[in-house]
Amino acid sequence: MSVTAQSVWNNCLEFIKDNIQPQAYKTWFEPIAAVKLSNKALSIQVPSKFFYEWLEEHYVKILKVALTKELGESAKLVYIIKMENTYGNKQPFTEKIPSSNRSAVKSQDVDIPLNNKNPELRNPFVIPGIRNVKIESQLNPNYSFENFLEGDSNRLARSAGLAVAAKPGGTSFNPLLIFGGVGLGKTHLAHAIGVDIKDKYPEKTVLYISAEKFTQQYIDAVKKNNRNDFIHFYQIIDVLIIDDVQFLSGKTGTQDVFFHIFNHLHQNGKQVILTSDKAPVDMQDIEQRLLSRFKWGLSAELQSPDFETRVSILKNKLYRDGVEMPDDIVEYVAKNIKTNVRELEGAIISLIAQSSFNKKEITIDLARVIVEKFVKNTKREVSIDYIQKVVSDYFQMDIDTLQSKTRKRHIVQARQLAMFFAKKFTKASLASIGSQIGKRDHATVLHACKTVDNLTSTDKQFRKYVEDITKKLSV
Known part of the structure; x- marks a missing residue:
């Protein structure tokens, strides 16, 4: 040189x-x-x-x-x-x-030549919907904090989201990983954070993208020999939001490139927000070095909303749509649809539509018909409480006994079966399952699941327990 x-x-x-x-x-x-x-x-x-x-x-x-x-x-x-x-x-x-x-x-x-005032430049790394170097955020403005109602089930995640939106890259919540089951509002909250950041800091480059699309872009970049351009494009983002990060499972090339992008963004004080249907500890086929980085910030779980929160969600939805509905009908819907927010709002939309199209008054009887049809046609998600009740009844003990600290063999096995079925039938994290079944940690749940698998293959009587309870939970 x-x-x-x-x-x-x-x-x-x-x-x-x-x-x-x-x-x-x-x-x-x-x-x-x-x-x-x-x-x-x-x-x-x-x-x-x-x-x-x-x-x-x-x-x-x-x-x-x-x-x-x-x-x-x-x-x-x-x-x-x-x-x-x-x-x-x-x-x-x-x-x-x-x-x-x-x-x-x-x-x-x-x-x-330095005297060219209008260089005709094209971004060699083209993302559909993003032209030249003006990067569109891909955010949905309808998803805001205003219509993401707070409750016990989401308070931590929502509060962390507000903190990140107020000071992106400047809190200890980096990355912020939001995880939980289907329809609980992960995508809504991720968009809400991005929308709020764009309002507060219009100069910041914010990008929302699904992990599936990110993977496809990486594959295309490799095919076109644009891997460096792909990396540099993502390294200029101030706030990167990746939805359904569990989709990277098993994709070692994409994980490797995301690892380098993540490191660059984190080291330069940029904010990373991730969503997943499971906690980092439950993710399969994700490299350990990447999982360790997911744990650097905060992992916040979204759980199924409680009754009061469900009522608030429905009332907020009705208010936004300019629809009036008697409180007893709102409470009936909230009481009977417990699994997730998406199903809850879907039921109320169906109820309004039936009333409007058929010119019928919204009554409890109409609500009952709609809710029954809706629940029947929707895949039911078994709750951890319901699993504990089924297992307790099967072994003729109460739930307090099932959750107790006793080491009696038949009670331990019942508790392990409850944990096993909670992992099988719900989207809850191991930590969440453990805390709800006797305040155990995720390692105890993992051990319980392995024990049940082993006993099912070696113990004929135990295999019958599993088969019987599976039938009860599958009804």
């Missing part, structure tokens, strides 16, 4: 550093290396094509001023783009500049 090139670039960096935000300087200028100086043309190496296009789009003026100060009006800047394929081999890169006042440069060099 030429000493002259380095000294010129160092002087440029001093000027640039004084004129832009420290975080922007760290992200976009620290990774650049000066390579050579020839006839007032300074060659610098940048990590990817996307990196160069971002510099040209956002920092071309300051680069021109800095370089002109050092080398005069005839100064030129040549980019050397470091490309890397999936296997890590260096590959030459040829860039054809579409504008007539740019010359195409063979091999790795891209010659950019």
Whole structure:
């Protein structure tokens, strides 16, 4: 490396550093290396094509001023783009500049005249719906904190979400992992955090994406040899929200690239928000190094809402839709649909629709008909309380005995069976199952499940217990 090139670039960096935000300087200028100086043309190496296009789009003026100060009006800047394929081999890169006042440069060099005021640039890493370098958040503004009602089942997650929205990247909740069963509001809360951040900090780049789409983008990037561009694109996000992160299970390549993106964002004070249908401890086929990072921040569980919260959710829904409904009917629906918020709102929508289309008054009888049909046609999610009752009745003991600290063999086995079926029939985390069945920890639940599996394959009588209780719970 030429000493002259380095000294010129160092002087440029001093000027640039004084004129832009420290975080922007760290992200976009620290990774650049000066390579050579020839006839007032300074060659610098940048990590990817996307990196160069971002510099040209956002920092071309300051680069021109800095370089002109050092080398005069005839100064030129040549980019050397470091490309890397999936296997890590260096590959030459040829860039054809579409504008007539740019010359195409063979091999790795891209010659950019600094007097071009309107560079025609395209983002080489194109996400559907995201054009050029203007990144749309992909957030749904209908999902807000205002219509995410607080209750005992979601208080921790909602409070953490509000804290993150007030100070993204500046709390100990980084990453914030929201987990829970289907229809409990994980996606709603993730969007609400993003929407609130965009309102408070319009300059921040927020992106919501499902883990499935993230994986597909990565696969496409590998096919097109754009892996570096893919990584750099995600490294510029201020708030990254990935929904259903359990979808990364078993996808080692995607996990590896997400690991590096996560590290970069976390180290640079950017906020990561994840949702999952299970706690980190219950995730299968996710690399340990990634799981350990999921645990750096806060894992907050969304549980099924209690009766009071269900009533509040329904009343809020009716208020927003401008519909009036008697309290006794609202309470009837809330009492009979307990599994999740999505089913709860679905039932009330069905009730309003039936009343409107058939011009019938909304009565308890109509509510009963709708709720019965709705519950019948909806896959019932067995609760942990119900499982404990079924197991206790089967072994002719009360629930307090089942949950007790006693080590009597038949009671221990009943408790282990309750834990086993709770894991099988519910979406609850091991920690949640343990806390509800005698205040045990997740390790006890894991041990219980392994014991039941072993005894089922070796003990004929125990196998009958499992078969009998399975039938009762499957009715």
